[in-house]
Amino acid sequence: MRYFLLLLPLLRLGVVIPDGEHTTGEPLDAILWIHILFMITAFGVLYPLGMVLGMVRNRFHVPVQVTASCIAVVGWFLGHSHRGRQFEDGNIHSVYAPFLAAGLVLQVIMGVYLKFHLERGWHGRVRPMVVRVHGVMGKLMPVVSWVQMLFGGITVLGFCHADHLGQCLAHFIMGSSFIGYAIVMSVMTLAGQAWLRRHGRAPEFWDSLVIAVWGFVNTFTEHRWGQSWSHGDYQHTSMGIIWWCAGLLGLWLSGGKGATARRNLVPGMVIFLTGWAMSGHAQHLEFSTKVHAVFGYTLMAAGLTRIIEISFVLRDRSARVNGEPSTFQHLLTLLVASGFLFIGANEEMLQLQVNVGIDHMSYLLVLYSIAFLMYLLVQVLVYVYTSNTAVEAAAAAAPGSHSRIETGTRGAEEFELEGLLSDDEQERVIGSALSSDTRVGDGEAVGKEDR
Numbered sequence: 001m002r003y004f005l006l007l008l009p010l011l012r013l014g015v016v017i018p019d020g021e022h023t024t025g026e027p028l029d030a031i032l033w034i035h036i037l038f039m040i041t042a043f044g045v046l047y048p049l050g051m052v053l054g055m056v057r058n059r060f061h062v063p064v065q066v067t068a069s070c071i072a073v074v075g076w077f078l079g080h081s082h083r084g085r086q087f088e089d090g091n092i093h094s095v096y097a098p099f100l101a102a103g104l105v106l107q108v109i110m111g112v113y114l115k116f117h118l119e120r121g122w123h124g125r126v127r128p129m130v131v132r133v134h135g136v137m138g139k140l141m142p143v144v145s146w147v148q149m150l151f152g153g154i155t156v157l158g159f160c161h162a163d164h165l166g167q168c169l170a171h172f173i174m175g176s177s178f179i180g181y182a183i184v185m186s187v188m189t190l191a192g193q194a195w196l197r198r199h200g201r202a203p204e205f206w207d208s209l210v211i212a213v214w215g216f217v218n219t220f221t222e223h224r225w226g227q228s229w230s231h232g233d234y235q236h237t238s239m240g241i242i243w244w245c246a247g248l249l250g251l252w253l254s255g256g257k258g259a260t261a262r263r264n265l266v267p268g269m270v271i272f273l274t275g276w277a278m279s280g281h282a283q284h285l286e287f288s289t290k291v292h293a294v295f296g297y298t299l300m301a302a303g304l305t306r307i308i309e310i311s312f313v314l315r316d317r318s319a320r321v322n323g324e325p326s327t328f329q330h331l332l333t334l335l336v337a338s339g340f341l342f343i344g345a346n347e348e349m350l351q352l353q354v355n356v357g358i359d360h361m362s363y364l365l366v367l368y369s370i371a372f373l374m375y376l377l378v379q380v381l382v383y384v385y386t387s388n389t390a391v392e393a394a395a396a397a398a399p400g401s402h403s404r405i406e407t408g409t410r411g412a413e414e415f416e417l418e419g420l421l422s423d424d425e426q427e428r429v430i431g432s433a434l435s436s437d438t439r440v441g442d443g444e445a446v447g448k449e450d451r
Contacts, residue, residue, distance in 0.1 A: 022088050022158035029084030036152070038075030042068045043145035045377065051138050052381050056388035062111075069108065076101075085156070093148070093155035100148050103137060110134040146176065150343075159348045170222060170236060171346040177214060178299075178339030181207075182332050183378050189329050190382045191389075193319050200257040203318060204250055207267035212247025215240050235281060239274055246270040263316050268306035275299025275338070288350045290360045295341035302334040330375075337371035 017024055046068035053061035076097075087093075110130050119127060150172055154160050160168035188196060188203060196203060218240025223233040250266035279296025283289040305328070310316065313328050320326060344350075344367045353363050 017086070017088055022091070022161055023156070024086045026084045026086070028156065029082055031078050031082040032084060032156075035075050035078040035082060036156075038071050038078065039152070040149065042072040042075060043141075044149060046071070047145060048142045048377070048381055049384065051141060052385050053388075054135075054138055056385060058384075058388055065111075069104065072104070087155055087158075091155045092160075093151040096148055096151050100144055103141070103144065107134065107137055107141070110137075143180075150176070157348070157352070159346070164346075164348055166224060167232070168346050168348070171342055174218075175339045175341075175343030178342060179336055179374065180339075181210065182335035182339065182375075185335070186332050186375075186378055187382060189319075189325050189332070190379075191386050193323060196318055200261055202254040202261045202263045204264050204267055205254040205261070208247045208250025208254060210247075211267060211270060212244045212251060215243025215245070215247055218243060231282070235277065239277055242273060243270060246273075263310050263314075263318070265307050265310060268303045268310065270303070271306065271335075272300050272303030275301075275303060278342075284347075285350060285354065287354050287360050288345065288347065291341070291345045291350060291364065294360075294364055295338060295345055298334055298341060299338040302331070302338055305331040305334060333371060333375045336375050336378075337368050340367045340371045340374070 046064055050061055050064040050068060053064055111134065113130060114127070114134065154168070154172075160172075185203075185207075188206075219237055220240075222236035222240060223229060246266050246269065250264055250270075253264040253266060254262055256262065275296045275298065277296070278299060279293045281289075281292045281296065283292055309326075309329055309331075313326055314320065341364070344363070353360075
């Protein structure tokens with residue numbers, strides 16, 4: 001490996017990047033396309049799947065993670081041996097890669113350590129910490145992998161430099177936030193009802209908290225202080241202000257716990273208003289104006305569906321009586337689509353579409369297609385989690401068991417590989433889950449019929 005790294009500078013001899021550009025003009029070759037495919041497969045699909053399998057202690061967790069690691073290693077070598085388009089040294093994708101690789105190697109080391117079940121002496125004190133760190137890092141892997149995939153797209157296109165950096169950050173960060181928000185809402189809808197009941201908070205409490213914090217961040221970061229204000233600065237900063245103002249109101253309205261916790265429409269309203277503002281966000285290019293308009297309409301639809309869901313589908317409850325999500329609730333796809341539309345609405349990407357000759361409708365349909373695939377992946381992962389926990393709950397509720405393990409009540413300490421927890425640790429985990437049978441939901445204690 002060391003000798004291969006020493007040869008890398010030699011592979012770049014003769015690479016000439018034009019002045020003012022950050023990539024060469026050659027097209028992407030087959031090796032680089034395979035690198036992209038391998039990395040998306042490993043970090044975008046297999047590692048998240050492995051994370052979920054680890055959370056439910058499924059025996060396929062280790063094979064999936066090993067397969068993902070092998071694909072990632074091969075992809076890494078391909079990424080350093082391609083021809084065609086070349087990139088400047090010190091690009092963000094290459095700078096971030098060692099940190100991602102270090103985290104991955106650390107995960108493997110901790111997994112091997114836990115597999116040996118060393119519990120005597122100082123291992124008895126170290127092992128619980130390793131279990132917790134291993135679980136937290138496993139849950140963070142999809143997030144840091146998403147960041148690296150975005151960095152890869154930015155690098156391969158030569159985007160987000162000089163005067164383009166500010167708007168690029170705004171589009172990628174805010175768009176990713178919409179996608180992340182939709183994923184969290186989907187998880188809470190499909191698998192997080194028990195968690196919500198245990199904490200005794202309405203879903204809008206957590207929505208409003210995130211909205212308020214993000215509003216404060218946007219208020220003070222969208223404008224480069226010390227420079228003159230542009231119309232875009234005014235628009236983005238004002239949206240940050242309305243987010244933290246609405247977020248504080250939402251926190252107040254849903255601030256109670258247990259019987260006093262109430263749902264409210266503020267998050268849906270602020271999403272709708274943000275979409276309305278973005279639909280009239282004037283741009284220099286007509287192409288860009290149309291894309292921003294569709295993004296705004298999609299976001300308005302996402303906010304409106306949230307209001308309808310709370311008011312008419314759930315009627316102020318946290319979930320339907322049978323616990324199953326309604327078909328209407330899967331319109332969260334609109335929020336995922338809004339995120340991808342906003343990411344794809346950065347000015348350099350839109351200028352590229354104009355130069356290539358792609359019309360805005362074709363471009364928008366592609367972005368919607370990617371959103372559908374993302375939501376499909378989320379649904380598959382949630383299904384894997386809920387189906388595995390349902391089997392375990394059914395086994396615990398079988399004759400001879402004292403209680404049942406409630407779906408979705410796993411804590412961070414339960415994130416482990418199949419076979420990594422010793423028998424004593426598994427008994428403690430199950431005993432902890434069985435002891436947490438008191439639940440609060442929809443403003444009153446759960447009756448006998450729900451037990």
